[in-house]
Amino acid sequence: MPSIDVCYSPELLHLYELEGKAVVAVDILRATSTMVTAFAHGATDIIPVMQLEECRALAEQGCLTAAERNGIKAEGFDLGNSPFAYMNGKVQGRTVAITTTNGTRAIRLSEAAEEIVVGAFLNLEAVAEHLRALQLDVLVVCAGWKGKFNLEDTLYAGALAERLQGEFEFENDATLASLYLYHAAKDDMVTFLRQSSHVRRLENLEIHKDIEFCLQHDTYNVLPVWKGDRLVDLKSLGVREFGN
Numbered sequence: 001m002p003s004i005d006v007c008y009s010p011e012l013l014h015l016y017e018l019e020g021k022a023v024v025a026v027d028i029l030r031a032t033s034t035m036v037t038a039f040a041h042g043a044t045d046i047i048p049v050m051q052l053e054e055c056r057a058l059a060e061q062g063c064l065t066a067a068e069r070n071g072i073k074a075e076g077f078d079l080g081n082s083p084f085a086y087m088n089g090k091v092q093g094r095t096v097a098i099t100t101t102n103g104t105r106a107i108r109l110s111e112a113a114e115e116i117v118v119g120a121f122l123n124l125e126a127v128a129e130h131l132r133a134l135q136l137d138v139l140v141v142c143a144g145w146k147g148k149f150n151l152e153d154t155l156y157a158g159a160l161a162e163r164l165q166g167e168f169e170f171e172n173d174a175t176l177a178s179l180y181l182y183h184a185a186k187d188d189m190v191t192f193l194r195q196s197s198h199v200r201r202l203e204n205l206e207i208h209k210d211i212e213f214c215l216q217h218d219t220y221n222v223l224p225v226w227k228g229d230r231l232v233d234l235k236s237l238g239v240r241e242f243g244n
């Protein structure tokens with residue numbers, strides 16, 4: 001039986017073997033939720049990069065550029081990190097180059113893995129289905145916040161563990177702890193997260209709508225995976241609700 005484990009921060013990745021594993025990179029608020037939304041609304045591919053300058057330079061290759069630092073859209077870029085900015089047709093048929101505070105870092109630091117999948121509550125079942133078919137050991141890599149633990153990515157790890165329970169062995173207590181937290185939170189995650197650091201940090205930025213949206217389960221049948229130097233959607237393009 002394959003296993004599932006959870007790494008609470010990209011800074012802890014040196015403790016884990018990535019070779020031969022499937023990494024699920026997650027940054028619920030908001031980078032990976034936004035990437036999933038971008039694919040659901042027609043983005044052809046996404047290039048996650050770590051630095052603002054690297055991202056800016058990709059405009060010359062015809063990319064739409066998206067950048068966020070500390071919750072705010074960085075100046076001079078086409079888009080920020082709100083999923084709602086990706087729903088208006090702007091990304092249809094386009095390559096999006098994106099850099100965010102935490103999420104793009106989690107993806108790029110996982111490149112030694114056999115497979116990198118981008119996870120969010122929005123595409124939870126699409127990722128679970130893919131992992132069942134792959135039969136590789138899984139490591140959920142939480143983006144956290146600036147190297148530290150966060151609650152929302154841990155809840156996602158718990159939700160994925162719940163979907164895979166019985167089919168994947170729980171590698172250690174990190175998976176179990178994530179699952180217990182998810183059980184405590186799942187009936188009302190918005191309230192559960194009210195005291196969390198991200199929600200408190202960004203409460204003045206009026207992103208409550210974003211938070212509620214990013215906590216919705218199974219909205220999109222989208223499966224972003226790392227291919228070469230970018231993310232592509234294995235389920236291909238277009239706006240689809242789950243099950244269609």
Ligand SMILES: O=C(O)[C@H](CS(=O)(=O)O)OP(=O)(O)O
Nearest residue numbers: 029030031071100101102103
């Ligand atoms: O835009 C976000 O939600 C966060 C901002 S912050 O780092 O929590 O201030 O960035 P992300 O890379 O999506 O975690």
Ligand SMILES: [Mg+2]
Nearest residue numbers: 027029030102
């Ligand atoms: Mg985050």
